[in-house]
Amino acid sequence: MTAAVSERLSSGRRGVPLIDGIDKVTGRARYTADLDHADALVGRIFRSPVSHGEIIRLDVSKARALEGVFAVITGDDCPHTYGVLPVAMNEYPLARERVRYRGEPIAALAAVDAETAQRALDLIECELRELPAYYSSADARAAGATLLHDNKPGNIEREVHHLFGDVAAGFAQADLVQEHRIICAEVNHAQIEPHAALAEYDPAQGRLTMQSVTQVGYYLQLMLARCLDLDLSRIRIIKPFVGGGFGARVEVLNFEIITALLARAAAGKVMMQLTREENFLTHRARPQTDVTLKLGMRRNGQITACACEVVQRGGAYAGYGIVTILYAGALLQGIYDIPAIKFDGYRIYANLPPCGAMRGHGSVDVRHAFECVLDRMAREFGLDPFAVRRVNLLRAPTRTMNDLVVNSYGLSECLDQVEQASRWRERIGKLPRGKGLGMACSHYVSGAAKPIHWTGEPHAVVNLKVDFDGGITAFTGAADIGQGSSTMIAIVVSETLGVLLDRVRVVAGDSAITPKDNGAYSSRITFMVGNAAIDAAKGLKAILIEAAARKLEAKPEDIECIGEQFQVGRGGQVILPFAEVAKAALVDVGSITVKGTFTCPPEAQGGRHKGGAVGSTMGFSYAAQVVEVTVDEATGAINVDRVWTALDCGHAINPLAVEGQIQGSVWMGMGQALSEETRYLNGLPAHANLLDYRVPTIMESPPIEVYIVESHDPNGPFGAKEASEGALAGFPPALVNAVANAIGIDFDELPLTPDRVMQAFVERRRRARAAVPQRKAS
Amino acid sequence: MVGRPQNAFALQDYRGRERAMAQTQVEPRKRLLRLNLNGRWREDAVAENQLLVDYLREVAGLTGSKIGCDGGECGACTVLADSQPVPSCITLAVRCEGRSIETIEGLAVQGRLQRLQRAFHERLGTQCGFCTPGMIMAAEALLRRNSRPSEEDIRTALSGNICRCTGYVKIIESVQAATEPPP
Numbered sequence: 006m007t008a009a010v011s012e013r014l015s016s017g018r019r020g021v022p023l024i025d026g027i028d029k030v031t032g033r034a035r036y037t038a039d040l041d042h043a044d045a046l047v048g049r050i051f052r053s054p055v056s057h058g059e060i061i062r063l064d065v066s067k068a069r070a071l072e073g074v075f076a077v078i079t080g081d082d083c084p085h086t087y088g089v090l091p092v093a094m095n096e097y098p099l100a101r102e103r104v105r106y107r108g109e110p111i112a113a114l115a116a117v118d119a120e121t122a123q124r125a126l127d128l129i130e131c132e133l134r135e136l137p138a139y140y141s142s143a144d145a146r147a148a149g150a151t152l153l154h155d156n157k158p159g160n161i162e163r164e165v166h167h168l169f170g171d172v173a174a175g176f177a178q179a180d181l182v183q184e185h186r187i188i189c190a191e192v193n194h195a196q197i198e199p200h201a202a203l204a205e206y207d208p209a210q211g212r213l214t215m216q217s218v219t220q221v222g223y224y225l226q227l228m229l230a231r232c233l234d235l236d237l238s239r240i241r242i243i244k245p246f247v248g249g250g251f252g253a254r255v256e257v258l259n260f261e262i263i264t265a266l267l268a269r270a271a272a273g274k275v276m277m278q279l280t281r282e283e284n285f286l287t288h289r290a291r292p293q294t295d296v297t298l299k300l301g302m303r304r305n306g307q308i309t310a311c312a313c314e315v316v317q318r319g320g321a322y323a324g325y326g327i328v329t330i331l332y333a334g335a336l337l338q339g340i341y342d343i344p345a346i347k348f349d350g351y352r353i354y355a356n357l358p359p360c361g362a363m364r365g366h367g368s369v370d371v372r373h374a375f376e377c378v379l380d381r382m383a384r385e386f387g388l389d390p391f392a393v394r395r396v397n398l399l400r401a402p403t404r405t406m407n408d409l410v411v412n413s414y415g416l417s418e419c420l421d422q423v424e425q426a427s428r429w430r431e432r433i434g435k436l437p438r439g440k441g442l443g444m445a446c447s448h449y450v451s452g453a454a455k456p457i458h459w460t461g462e463p464h465a466v467v468n469l470k471v472d473f474d475g476g477i478t479a480f481t482g483a484a485d486i487g488q489g490s491s492t493m494i495a496i497v498v499s500e501t502l503g504v505l506l507d508r509v510r511v512v513a514g515d516s517a518i519t520p521k522d523n524g525a526y527s528s529r530i531t532f533m534v535g536n537a538a539i540d541a542a543k544g545l546k547a548i549l550i551e552a553a554a555r556k557l558e559a560k561p562e563d564i565e566c567i568g569e570q571f572q573v574g575r576g577g578q579v580i581l582p583f584a585e586v587a588k589a590a591l592v593d594v595g596s597i598t599v600k601g602t603f604t605c606p607p608e609a610q611g612g613r614h615k616g617g618a619v620g621s622t623m624g625f626s627y628a629a630q631v632v633e634v635t636v637d638e639a640t641g642a643i644n645v646d647r648v649w650t651a652l653d654c655g656h657a658i659n660p661l662a663v664e665g666q667i668q669g670s671v672w673m674g675m676g677q678a679l680s681e682e683t684r685y686l687n688g689l690p691a692h693a694n695l696l697d698y699r700v701p702t703i704m705e706s707p708p709i710e711v712y713i714v715e716s717h718d719p720n721g722p723f724g725a726k727e728a729s730e731g732a733l734a735g736f737p738p739a740l741v742n743a744v745a746n747a748i749g750i751d752f753d754e755l756p757l758t759p760d761r762v763m764q765a766f767v768e769r770r771r772r773a774r775a776a777v778p779q780r781k782a783s
Numbered sequence: 784m785v786g787r788p789q790n791a792f793a794l795q796d797y798r799g800r801e802r803a804m805a806q807t808q809v810e811p812r813k814r815l816l817r818l819n820l821n822g823r824w825r826e827d828a829v830a831e832n833q834l835l836v837d838y839l840r841e842v843a844g845l846t847g848s849k850i851g852c853d854g855g856e857c858g859a860c861t862v863l864a865d866s867q868p869v870p871s872c873i874t875l876a877v878r879c880e881g882r883s884i885e886t887i888e889g890l891a892v893q894g895r896l897q898r899l900q901r902a903f904h905e906r907l908g909t910q911c912g913f914c915t916p917g918m919i920m921a922a923e924a925l926l927r928r929n930s931r932p933s934e935e936d937i938r939t940a941l942s943g944n945i946c947r948c949t950g951y952v953k954i955i956e957s958v959q960a961a962t963e964p965p966p
Contacts, residue, residue: 028912665948694856
């Protein structure tokens with residue numbers, strides 16, 4: 006399949022601004038903390054001061070007795086576990102009997118104001134018996150280590166062993182076999198909006214209304230019903246504007262359940278706003294990951310076999326862990342043609358805040374290792390980094406060994422684009438000292454083809470309403486968290502119906518109004534909700550054409566709809582404007598609501614092997630990028646001068662938003678590659694603010710040139726696939742490869758902070774001195 | 784081990800301000816504050832320890848200025864005080880006596896987007912939008928003192944504002960677009 010390269014935005018289709026953009030630039034957009042909460046109580050959480058311990062005594066009586074305190078709750082108030090995976094819910098909203106990480110919620114309270122709440126927190130008495138705590142995967146796995154969870158021997162949450170093809174034969178056929186151990190630090194989403202929730206419980210009606218920063222309101226509704234023993238229908242979830250997510254808010258978070266429990270206990274309204282420090286304690290981000298990768302390669306660059314061991318330090322609870330470790334193995338496939346793959350994955354419990362899903366879920370650190378090792382081995386054969394990747398390309402359509410379908414594949418065009426744009430061939434190897442070029446490829450799913458809760462429902466539902474006013478409203482449960490998903494829905498509806506964009510209004514994320522949606526995760530919205538929106542719009546269009554035909558006394562098949570005008574054939578005598586057709590359609594039936602759905606067929610839902618559903622998707626995005634760096638040998642500082650990125654998103658429904666998503670994801674990869682790293686001192690986060698946790702500022706951020714490649718996926722909405730995650734994983738390896746090109750040092754650890762770079766220079770000088778024999782005095 | 788009654792794990796001053804206020808057990812004194820907010824003079828009785836951002840959000844009801852960190856780290860709360868950008872989360876309200884304070888809500892004139900707002904909207908200088916009010920106010924301060932800033936000038940002026948969505952590329956383009964004379 007050949008992919009068309011779309012015009013650059015500056016010359017071609019521009020796309021449209023976000024339909025909620027004006028609210029954002031005027032300050033009118035209301036995020037959770039901005040909601041009216043003048044009459045709400047202030048919620049606060051009492052957290053564990055130790056990393057691992059038994060709760061011997063917890064006395065909240067003094068806090069409860071303080072004037073102005075309306076509710077104090079502990080683990081006794083919620084006997085139910087919660088979690089994102091039905092098979093691995095091993096966490097309580099408030100600890101019961103035992104705490105497993107420093108900062109774990111133990112008690113919570115609601116008071117009239119922040120000062121009273123703080124005074125009450127200080128009155129809580131908690132006695133703990135400390136247990137041995139482990140802060141590294143190795144320590145947690147060591148023989149004789151105390152178990153965090155009694156049913157998990159070796160503190161291993163999940164082991165995965167997958168074998169596809171004949172790995173031994175593959176290595177035997179190789180001209181070169183190399184094995185490298187590559188370590189990636191834990192990082193955090195650091196979305197700029199801190200977590201917040203506003204819960205209102207009405208005891209008279211037994212109803213709970215919850216407004217929160219969620220990416221998946223559906224999960225939140227499920228978990229609140231479970232933890233509060235409420236009927237699902239008694240709960241309403243509303244998603245206000247959300248200030249970024251990046252995976253942080255896919256799982257239901259402890260503070261959300263705590264806020265709801267407090268609202269019920271206080272019989273009223275509770276506002277909970279977490280500090281930035283508490284955001285880091287809530288965590289759920291990308292784990293510290295050790296990748297041991299062994300590749301076999303023929304002299305021409307062809308990969309013959311791959312063996313990969315991944316150890317993820319998952320933190321104290323299960324969370325998303327099983328899925329994360331499965332993704333690490335599954336997405337070794339679907340990008341290159343590799344005949345034999347062995348994967349051994351270990352998800353480890355440690356006494357640290359639980360990890361979870363983060364942009365590029367599970368795939369980023371493994372892709373990083375893979376692309377670094379590929380470059381190192383190609384170098385041994387004198388192969389160009391582009392050449393070694395071209396030798397290993399897939400041919401679409403195809404099915405991978407682990408049963409992932411690849412229907413569209415624009416990676417080859419992505420490579421061509423960034424090679425030309427960066428003038429790679431003219432410049433590689435000819436840059437001055439300290440400057441280097443590096444490249445890498447990556448891919449990601451356009452939505453998990455198998456949802457976590459397999460209920461038999463479609464993967465997505467969109468309702469379209471047209472009424473007497475001629476306005477069209479799309480109702481969706483899909484959470485717009487800044488990525489522009491509501492704008493995408495408006496565009497596909499308006500294009501399918503042939504109406505102006507501003508005729509379409511999108512109402513999203515209110516469980517009382519909008520249909521259930523599986524939410525904003527795994528880049529599923531464009532593919533799944535986009536297709537459902539097209540389905541609904543087609544249904545509505547058929548109704549409108551029928552109505553126009555009745556009014557024009559013609560057959561429906563003779564009705565032409567151009568723009569917002571309906572007529573019989575081209576150049577018809579009578580032209581009906583849209584509003585008139587809408588009114589005609591309402592005769593006898595009244596307000597019209599049309600439902601559209603989308604379902605991933607079973608053959609796209611992955612293999613039969615254990616964990617085979619993870620990684621399955623209807624379409625993969627593909628990306629290639631070139632990074633140019635300057636390394637300062639005096640300070641060890643790495644400057645990223647420029648980035649060229651090409652991404653195959655199938656079709657850019659909104660090129661402006663696609664470009665923004667690609668730039669944002671590449672840049673987030675840069676943070677992980679250069680400066681972002683969580684660190685703990687005996688379980689205490691040493692970085693729990695935005696100064697010590699080094700998100701790149703505008704000073705370090707390079708120009709990022711984007712090239713959109715359109716491979717027109719046969720199943721995507723207008724051929725579209727995802728554009729928000731696929732490019733991230735390519736940045737760290739492209740950077741490490743560029744640094745190797747600049748200074749001749751291969752780095753095995755992320756991030757490449759100046760101290761790591763300086764240390765490498767020191768070691769190289771020491772080795773050079775050791776290698777040169779001392780001249781004897783003559 | 785006996786856990787200390789407060790959250791003893793804090794390396795940073797965890798909710799330090801609130802604790803300090805709570806532990807003093809004395810009501811902070813209030814003072815009459817007179818300032819010009821988005822072009823209108825107003826007077827309010829405010830606690831001497833009230834932060835400007837809390838005054839704006841809770842007293843004046845202007846929630847456009849955001850709180851993204853625990854104090855002075857992210858720039859989401861940036862407002863203008865006499866045309867100078869200040870982080871309102873580490874500025875006491877009472878220090879603004881007699882001054883002119885401008886927030887994102889004051890930029891649009893009669894509902895029409897101001898040049899920076901229009902540029903950020905049209906060029907996708909905003910994605911999730913949470914850093915946007917602070918980012919636009921910091922850029923506005925720059926454009927008031929330098930109508931033709933270089934890219935370096937823009938980077939320097941916005942270096943205290945963190946955005947997690949855009950990679951800053953379209954933010955720089957937006958500010959540049961706002962400096963161009965209208966066609």
